[in-house]
Amino acid sequence: MTKTFPPERIRNFCIIAHIDHGKSTLADRFLELTGAVEPRRAQEQMLDSMDLERERGITIKAAGVSLTAEVDGEEYLLNLIDTPGHVDFAYEVEKSLQACEGALLLIDAAQGIQAQTVANAHLALDHDLTVIPVFNKVDLPHARPEEIAEELENTLLLERERALRCSAKTGEGVREVLEAVVREIPPPQGDPDAPLRALVFDARYDEFRGVILYLRVVEGTLRKGDQVRLLGVGATYETLELGKSTPEPTPVERLSAGEVGYFVSNIKTLEDVRVGDTLALAKGAEVEPLPGYRDPQPMVWCGLYPVNPGDFEDLRAALNALKLNDSSLVFEPETSDALGFGFRCGFLGLLHMEIVQERLERESDLDIVQTAPSVPYEILFSDGTTRIIHRPGDLPDPNFFEEIREPVVRAHVLVPTESIGAIMKLCSERRGRFLRQEHLSSHRVMLTWDLPLAEVIYDFYDKLKSATRGYGTMNFEEPRFEAADLVKLRILVGGKEADALSCICHRDAAQRRGRAVLKKLKKEIPRHQFEVALQAAVGGKIVARENIRALGKNVTAKCYGGDITRKRKLLAKQKEGKKRMKSIGNVEVPQKAFLAVLSTEE
Amino acid sequence: MGPGLYVHLPWCVRKCRYCDFHSHAWRDQDLTRTVDALLCEAERRAGGMRPKTVFVGGGTPTLLPAPELRRLLDGLDAVTSFRASAVEVTCEANPESFDDVRAEALRAGGVDRISLGVQSLDDATLARWDRVHDADAARAAFRRAREHGFVRVNVDLIFGWPGHDAEAWRTELEEVLGWEPEHVSCYELMVEPDTALGRAARRGRFAPADDRHRRRLFDLTREVCAAHGFGGYEVSAFARAGEACAHNLNYWRSGEWVGLGVGATSRSELELRTNLTDPAAWTEAALATGDPVGEVERPDPRTRLFDRFLMGLRLPEEGVDLARARDATGLDPERVFGDAWRTLLDDGRLERAAPDRIRVGEEGLRHLDTVLLELLPDETRVHEV
Ligand SMILES: Nc1nc2c(ncn2[C@@H]2O[C@H](COP(=O)(O)OP(=O)(O)OP(=O)(O)O)[C@@H](O)[C@H]2O)c(=O)[nH]1
Ligand code: SF4
Ligand SMILES: [Mg+2]
Numbered sequence: 009m010t011k012t013f014p015p016e017r018i019r020n021f022c023i024i025a026h027i028d029h030g031k032s033t034l035a036d037r038f039l040e041l042t043g044a045v046e047p048r049r050a051q052e053q054m055l056d057s058m059d060l061e062r063e064r065g066i067t068i069k070a071a072g073v074s075l076t077a078e079v080d081g082e083e084y085l086l087n088l089i090d091t092p093g094h095v096d097f098a099y100e101v102e103k104s105l106q107a108c109e110g111a112l113l114l115i116d117a118a119q120g121i122q123a124q125t126v127a128n129a130h131l132a133l134d135h136d137l138t139v140i141p142v143f144n145k146v147d148l149p150h151a152r153p154e155e156i157a158e159e160l161e162n163t164l165l166l167e168r169e170r171a172l173r174c175s176a177k178t179g180e181g182v183r184e185v186l187e188a189v190v191r192e193i194p195p196p197q198g199d200p201d202a203p204l205r206a207l208v209f210d211a212r213y214d215e216f217r218g219v220i221l222y223l224r225v226v227e228g229t230l231r232k233g234d235q236v237r238l239l240g241v242g243a244t245y246e247t248l249e250l251g252k253s254t255p256e257p258t259p260v261e262r263l264s265a266g267e268v269g270y271f272v273s274n275i276k277t278l279e280d281v282r283v284g285d286t287l288a289l290a291k292g293a294e295v296e297p298l299p300g301y302r303d304p305q306p307m308v309w310c311g312l313y314p315v316n317p318g319d320f321e322d323l324r325a326a327l328n329a330l331k332l333n334d335s336s337l338v339f340e341p342e343t344s345d346a347l348g349f350g351f352r353c354g355f356l357g358l359l360h361m362e363i364v365q366e367r368l369e370r371e372s373d374l375d376i377v378q379t380a381p382s383v384p385y386e387i388l389f390s391d392g393t394t395r396i397i398h399r400p401g402d403l404p405d406p407n408f409f410e411e412i413r414e415p416v417v418r419a420h421v422l423v424p425t426e427s428i429g430a431i432m433k434l435c436s437e438r439r440g441r442f443l444r445q446e447h448l449s450s451h452r453v454m455l456t457w458d459l460p461l462a463e464v465i466y467d468f469y470d471k472l473k474s475a476t477r478g479y480g481t482m483n484f485e486e487p488r489f490e491a492a493d494l495v496k497l498r499i500l501v502g503g504k505e506a507d508a509l510s511c512i513c514h515r516d517a518a519q520r521r522g523r524a525v526l527k528k529l530k531k532e533i534p535r536h537q538f539e540v541a542l543q544a545a546v547g548g549k550i551v552a553r554e555n556i557r558a559l560g561k562n563v564t565a566k567c568y569g570g571d572i573t574r575k576r577k578l579l580a581k582q583k584e585g586k587k588r589m590k591s592i593g594n595v596e597v598p599q600k601a602f603l604a605v606l607s608t609e610e
Numbered sequence: 611m612g613p614g615l616y617v618h619l620p621w622c623v624r625k626c627r628y629c630d631f632h633s634h635a636w637r638d639q640d641l642t643r644t645v646d647a648l649l650c651e652a653e654r655r656a657g658g659m660r661p662k663t664v665f666v667g668g669g670t671p672t673l674l675p676a677p678e679l680r681r682l683l684d685g686l687d688a689v690t691s692f693r694a695s696a697v698e699v700t701c702e703a704n705p706e707s708f709d710d711v712r713a714e715a716l717r718a719g720g721v722d723r724i725s726l727g728v729q730s731l732d733d734a735t736l737a738r739w740d741r742v743h744d745a746d747a748a749r750a751a752f753r754r755a756r757e758h759g760f761v762r763v764n765v766d767l768i769f770g771w772p773g774h775d776a777e778a779w780r781t782e783l784e785e786v787l788g789w790e791p792e793h794v795s796c797y798e799l800m801v802e803p804d805t806a807l808g809r810a811a812r813r814g815r816f817a818p819a820d821d822r823h824r825r826r827l828f829d830l831t832r833e834v835c836a837a838h839g840f841g842g843y844e845v846s847a848f849a850r851a852g853e854a855c856a857h858n859l860n861y862w863r864s865g866e867w868v869g870l871g872v873g874a875t876s877r878s879e880l881e882l883r884t885n886l887t888d889p890a891a892w893t894e895a896a897l898a899t900g901d902p903v904g905e906v907e908r909p910d911p912r913t914r915l916f917d918r919f920l921m922g923l924r925l926p927e928e929g930v931d932l933a934r935a936r937d938a939t940g941l942d943p944e945r946v947f948g949d950a951w952r953t954l955l956d957d958g959r960l961e962r963a964a965p966d967r968i969r970v971g972e973e974g975l976r977h978l979d980t981v982l983l984e985l986l987p988d989e990t991r992v993h994e995v
Pocket of ligand 2: 623624626630
């Protein structure tokens with residue numbers, strides 16, 4: 009594909025949808041249809057290249073690929089970006105949109121419009137993209153395209169006539185979708201002879217070549233060998249290699265206005281670049297930077313501690329390694345009385361947290377204790393200054409601050425009409441503020457609530473799913489901070505405060521929460537030879553208590569000559585298990601218990 | 611205590627649900643061949659041994675027909691001269707097969723102590739565990755042992771299954787003690803992974819009794835036995851004065867012994883060896899070479915020291931002989947166990963029986979596994995088998 013295409017023969021588009029609606033599968037069909045990959049070499053969800061993406065069957069990072077296709081007798085260059093559907097990775101979608109003129113809005117014809125469908129469609133429209141709605145999975149017996157067409161009109165104000173129908177599984181209608189891309193999405197504007205401005209819409213770390221930047225050339229032309237400058241970070245680099253992903257990386261001599269491709273120089277780490285930055289020629293006319301993106305803010309924090317204190321440095325190395333290709337991960341060292349030295353880590357959301365933890369365990373072979381996730385809080389001091397804290401232990405004494413503010417998100421919850429009551433109840437229990445209700449169709453609605461983020465990360469999804477028998481979905485917008493009556497709930501195990509178990513919660517919920525945590529702890533902490541007292545306290549006041557009664561007996565009934573080795577091995581195994589526990593005073597606490605703060609069991 | 615000789619017979623009528631011994635349901639396997647193989651192994655591994663104690667166990671030794679039992683005992687004596695050397699010769703017997711002819715064969719063959727597998731006096735319980743006899747058969751078997759002149763008899767019992775009522779247990783135990791055996795072994799029901807019971811537990815179809823209840827039964831057992839003059843000299847073993855089982859004491863005192871038969875273990879100070887555990891493989895190897903060895907372990911001195919506590923702390927009266935432990939391993943337990951040792955002595959879970967003897971206290975006995983866990987040296991590696 010070293011051939012060059014004039015801008016009018018280029019289409020830049022992305023596929024956006026709710027999670028699992030078939031974006032990556034549709035991308036597979038495009039790759040096959042255009043001959044980019046031979047069908048027999050194809051794997052499912054080709055563009056999901058990370059192990060974890062393949063295993064979980066979800067897309068985590070947006071991935072771009074260039075295809076050529078003949079439509080109406082002309083050959084076109086199609087730059088496609090497959091995006092993730094999960095809300096944690098919404099910023100990946102936002103990045104992708106800036107590199108495109110159009111978007112395929114995929115809707116699962118059986119599930120219909122879901123929360124991320126709405127959110128992503130709005131994002132695309134806000135960016136002035138041409139949005140082509142596509143009903144996917146029409147092969148499913150319970151597909152109901154008519155009803156979904158109604159939802160489309162009601163919710164997104166997109167005319168039902170424009171919607172295409174296809175099955176990314178069988179390939180039915182996929183060719184028509186491709187043709188619509190060419191016919192409906194406008195070609196990129198931009199003068200190939202103007203001064204160079206290229207948007208860095210993604211960056212990845214490659215073990216062998218360092219950082220690879222993904223560019224969308226907005227104006228001008230970038231040639232191999234050019235000296236370029238990243239306007240935001242202010243660094244200058246030489247263009248060592250330019251290319252396109254087809255999906256194999258294929259070097260090219262230049263990238264012109266409207267084109268999408270990758271850029272390699274000797275950039276060492278992802279820290280040295282910023283996605284959303286503008287790349288321009290080092291010499292020549294001054295150019296205005298492109299609008300760019302905001303950095304995503306970590307909204308979920310938790311502590312990660314090595315089980316074996318000696319592994320602290322290894323954990324740091326492992327986190328650094330992950331950060332090389334995941335710039336949204338942040339971390340800083342912290343210490344805990346109970347857990348020793350570890351790191352406080354910030355994530356985009358719960359899924360992101362889960363994925364990072366999984367990668368750490370897999371890629372570094374470390375045993376790790378994770379504390380319960382929490383959100384950041386903003387403290388307003390009497391002198392008017394504010395400070396963000398992201399661990400409960402950092403909450404100052406109530407006498408020393410004016411106000412504590414928590415992140416509140418605007419949540420859009422899409423549910424079947426029969427679940428409205430249950431969801432209203434759930435949201436109001438979670439200290440929500442109801443805003444409005446809109447009908448998607450005769451039996452589905454979108455409820456909009458303002459919800460404290462802390463309540464959302466506290467098993468809200470599970471509750472939502474069970475209240476709607478799996479049919480409810482939710483999306484939320486960037487949080488803002490609002491004052492609330494929050495207190496620190498302290499947990500004491502055997503009379504000793506377990507800092508890693510304490511949490512910040514609403515004053516009215518402290519007792520209920522305390523009881524739930526203690527119940528869960530009681531389940532997780534094995535019985536000891538002595539009785540273990542569990543207490544929850546706000547300030548000096550005990551709000552809940554439990555007891556773990558002493559173990560009655562623990563002695564093997566039979567041990568004769570033939571049992572020595574087996575018995576000894578059994579004990580050694582138990583000892584290993586014990587080593588993986590952390591002690592609070594003389595109480596051994598298993599790792600799982602540190603997540604007990606999340607428990608809502610009453 | 612001199613060397614012990616253990617002889618294992620792997621066959622039973624049926625496998626009991628809780629059992630994780632090297633025992634297998636007998637499906638017409640050639641018992642003559644089993645005896646041949648045992649004698650081959652004896653010749654090679656126990657020739658000229660002159661054991662102090664002999665224990666024929668299983669499985670169910672009394673599954674062998676009387677002539678085969680006799681042939682086994684004669685053959686063993688020819689090789690080891692146990693009839694002249696041994697102070698105690700025990701044979702395990704199960705009620706369903708301990709008939710007059712076999713009793714006679716055992717007696718004539720040199721056995722002087724019978725260990726009877728009674729387990730329970732509740733027929734429903736016996737049936738639930740797939741035992742193949744009822745309580746009356748057990749009563750009869752005990753009488754038969756006496757009729758044939760066995761002056762030393764042990765009765766095995768199991769307590770602590772879910773729903774095992776304390777009073778019911780007391781009644782069972784008192785009835786058995788009323789038969790006036792010399793020894794009773796009262797085992798708390800253990801749910802071992804590799805048993806029918808263990809599998810049921812994993813599938814959630816069996817939940818062990820609450821540990822407080824099991825403790826109550828354990829305490830009750832010691833109390834009732836003591837009241838009848840039976841000293842609890844080991845976790846599960848109770849005996850009238852002078853009637854402790856010498857063969858088993860040798861295990862708990864970390865003596866040396868030779869084990870013959872499927873899966874049998876032998877110990878010398880530096881080595882633990884275990885025979886092949888598959889009956890067919892063991893028979894093959896025993897007949898071919900007389901040495902059907904499966905695994906050999908040569909524990910390092912720290913491990914050997916720990917093993918002495920693992921076994922010796924089971925004896926709540928006599929405990930572990932520290933001088934002997936030092937001699938055998940070249941290590942000082944106080945040094946090796948360090949902090950754990952001091953903590954356990956401080957809180958009374960361990961106590962000094964004599965200046966150079968350590969034993970468990972009352973609480974320590976009931977938490978022996980926890981005590982051992984604390985003593986276990988960190989370096990003890992888990993070797994996967
Ligand atoms: N029956 C049917 N199944 C489909 C179709 N398209 C996709 N699927 C299945 O739907 C599931 C999700 O497909 P993906 O392509 O991974 O969905 P995605 O939108 O990329 O998901 P995320 O990247 O996680 O947001 C997979 O099991 C696909 O095989 C279709 O047209 N028909
Ligand atoms: S009779 Fe004894 S050895 Fe045989 S299966 Fe039952 S408990 Fe096990
Ligand atoms: Mg995908």
